Amino acid sequence: MEIRYWNKEVETASPERIKEIQLERLKKIVAAAFKTQFYSKRLPAVGINSPDDIKSLDDLRRIPFTMKDDLRQSYPKGLLAVDTSEVVRIHTSSGTTGIPTVIYLSANDLNAATDLMARSITCTGADKTDILQNMMSYGMFTGGLCMHYGAERVGMMVIPAASGNTKRQVQLMKDFRTTVLHVTPSYLLHIHSKLPELGIPLKDLALKKAFIGAEPHSENTRKKLESLYNIDAYNSYGLSEMNGPGIAFECQYKKDLHFWEDSYIVEIINPKTGELVKDGEQGEVVLTNLIRSAMPLMRYRTRDLAYLHTEPCECGRTHRRMSRIMGRSDDMLIINGVNVFPSQIEEVIMRVPEVGTNYQILVEKQGALDRLVVKVELYPKMFLGEAKQIEQVKARISDELKASITIKPAIELHEQGTLPVSEGKAVRVVDTREKL
Amino acid sequence: MKIKQISVFLENRKGRLYDVCSLLGKNNINIRALNVAETESFGILRIVVNKPEAAMDAFNEAGIVARLTDVIAVEVEDKPGGLADILKVLSDEDVNIEYMYGFVEKSSDKALMVFRFDDVEKAAEVLTKHNVKIVQEQGVREL
Numbered sequence: 001m002e003i004r005y006w007n008k009e010v011e012t013a014s015p016e017r018i019k020e021i022q023l024e025r026l027k028k029i030v031a032a033a034f035k036t037q038f039y040s041k042r043l044p045a046v047g048i049n050s051p052d053d054i055k056s057l058d059d060l061r062r063i064p065f066t067m068k069d070d071l072r073q074s075y076p077k078g079l080l081a082v083d084t085s086e087v088v089r090i091h092t093s094s095g096t097t098g099i100p101t102v103i104y105l106s107a108n109d110l111n112a113a114t115d116l117m118a119r120s121i122t123c124t125g126a127d128k129t130d131i132l133q134n135m136m137s138y139g140m141f142t143g144g145l146c147m148h149y150g151a152e153r154v155g156m157m158v159i160p161a162a163s164g165n166t167k168r169q170v171q172l173m174k175d176f177r178t179t180v181l182h183v184t185p186s187y188l189l190h191i192h193s194k195l196p197e198l199g200i201p202l203k204d205l206a207l208k209k210a211f212i213g214a215e216p217h218s219e220n221t222r223k224k225l226e227s228l229y230n231i232d233a234y235n236s237y238g239l240s241e242m243n244g245p246g247i248a249f250e251c252q253y254k255k256d257l258h259f260w261e262d263s264y265i266v267e268i269i270n271p272k273t274g275e276l277v278k279d280g281e282q283g284e285v286v287l288t289n290l291i292r293s294a295m296p297l298m299r300y301r302t303r304d305l306a307y308l309h310t311e312p313c314e315c316g317r318t319h320r321r322m323s324r325i326m327g328r329s330d331d332m333l334i335i336n337g338v339n340v341f342p343s344q345i346e347e348v349i350m351r352v353p354e355v356g357t358n359y360q361i362l363v364e365k366q367g368a369l370d371r372l373v374v375k376v377e378l379y380p381k382m383f384l385g386e387a388k389q390i391e392q393v394k395a396r397i398s399d400e401l402k403a404s405i406t407i408k409p410a411i412e413l414h415e416q417g418t419l420p421v422s423e424g425k426a427v428r429v430v431d432t433r434e435k436l
Numbered sequence: 437m438k439i440k441q442i443s444v445f446l447e448n449r450k451g452r453l454y455d456v457c458s459l460l461g462k463n464n465i466n467i468r469a470l471n472v473a474e475t476e477s478f479g480i481l482r483i484v485v486n487k488p489e490a491a492m493d494a495f496n497e498a499g500i501v502a503r504l505t506d507v508i509a510v511e512v513e514d515k516p517g518g519l520a521d522i523l524k525v526l527s528d529e530d531v532n533i534e535y536m537y538g539f540v541e542k543s544s545d546k547a548l549m550v551f552r553f554d555d556v557e558k559a560a561e562v563l564t565k566h567n568v569k570i571v572q573e574q575g576v577r578e579l
């Protein structure tokens with residue numbers, strides 16, 4: 001197999017060389033961090049008073065973890081290290097209780113993120129002769145735009161199809177001879193089930209590869225996609241807080257994801273104790289972004305659970321590999337690639353006077369796609385006796401949830417006293433999808 | 437002029453309609469008229485009973501979601517075009533009907549229909565003006 005590199009020197013650098021790059025970049029990030037409201041308080045509190053106090057990579061562990069809630073508390077500018085005139089892009093993601101989180105990128109930051117995306121694409125063996133159909137949503141979500149920029153840098157022809165509209169997606173694949181897809185695995189499965197009714201046989205398409213990400217999936221799902229479409233599917237890892245996709249990617253050998261360690265410091269910790277776990281042990285992924293100065297983020301707890309490989313990869317890359325994501329250390333749900341916290345749903349339904357305090361969130365598979373059902377109880381005193389009132393209440397809850405979590409759930413209204421009474425969060429959420 | 441209808445919210449669950457009807461039976465309450473509005477996931481049972489207050493007490497105690505609403509019951513000539521005559525009056529006077537259904541029994545050679553209007557007061561006025569006979573609450577209790 002011909003191995004393709006975007007930046008061979010960095011991708012195959014010795015572990016010592018990678019550590020040198022990390023330390024050099026970490027110092028710059030710490031220097032930037034001192035310019036933010038958030039870290040300028042937090043770093044001195046642990047005895048780090050200037051970037052010069054970072055003398056080795058071990059000093060990173062003196063810095064406390066940064067949590068999602070810290071991002072929320074710092075919204076909108078608490079983690080911004082530069083004047084907004086230096087910023088060329090922001091992305092926001094919805095927060096756990098209605099307050100969003102934001103990331104800022106300077107021109108340099110965006111350039112570095114784009115380069116890493118190009119490296120990720122190239123490590124799968126794709127190149128400028130490929131035609132990429134980007135089926136992730138554009139806009140505030142990082143998955144769409146970041147992949148788009150990276151693919152353009154590689155020189156691919158990019159079809160910015162965005163998500164949804166299955167008929168048009170397949171038509172575009174056919175008309176423009178798409179060779180590579182960027183898509184969530186559940187949507188790609190869904191499309192396959194629609195091909196017969198669309199009247200476009202698989203032999204009319206030129207697909208070779210799919211980059212699958214934005215939602216956890218099993219090895220079985222990958223194998224199924226590969227055999228259904230006769231393609232190679234590559235697992236992609238990213239999160240908006242860290243710039244989006246392009247943090248870790250599978251190479252041509254498809255044996256787990258190379259973490260780009262020159263650009264991110266990865267630690268795997270025990271989520272309960274915060275201590276580092278041994279290599280090969282599952283734990284929570286903690287990331288330090290080394291390529292973003294406009295908004296530094298260090299030791300960020302992703303809540304994603306995975307483990308690291310240390311043995312070398314046949315592709316020759318020295319960057320350690322991470323397993324697929326095995327789960328979450330919090331209660332976040334990933335529904336058709338969209339991150340949803342139960343607390344966001346609770347916040348919306350508690351504002352609706354027509355419903356009581358008991359509710360249940362059901363996530364299930366409907367065909368290949370995820371389906372979210374929110375069950376609430378009708379508050380008896382608010383019942384006006386008409387079916388249309390019930391329909392209006394359902395529509396209103398559905399619309400308000402759409403505004404908050406960006407997906408439109410099915411709403412079920414139940415009689416009082418029929419839903420399980422809350423005794424902790426677990427009973428509120430029922431997820432019947434296959435476990436990884 | 438108006439009579440009381442009870443609307444009961446029923447989630448789509450086996451035996452739920454039975455629960456409601458048997459509760460009425462146990463309390464010796466008689467159903468005079470009945471209609472079910474159904475959707476995919478829930479139903480609204482609309483009933484006219486001989487003892488609406490007692491029925492509401494029983495529902496509240498049993499935790500059944502119910503609400504009293506005002507409807508009008510009218511006598512319809514039991515002959516071809518009998519209902520059409522009344523509908524024409526309502527249509528000519530711009531009175532909007534939300535829904536309607538029939539009584540279970542008849543007191544005479546007239547059929548009894550329950551109407552729910554968005555403007556009950558105006559409907560009552562129009563019907564009276566055109567000499568349509570409206571059943572009074574006492575009449576329902578004694579049926």
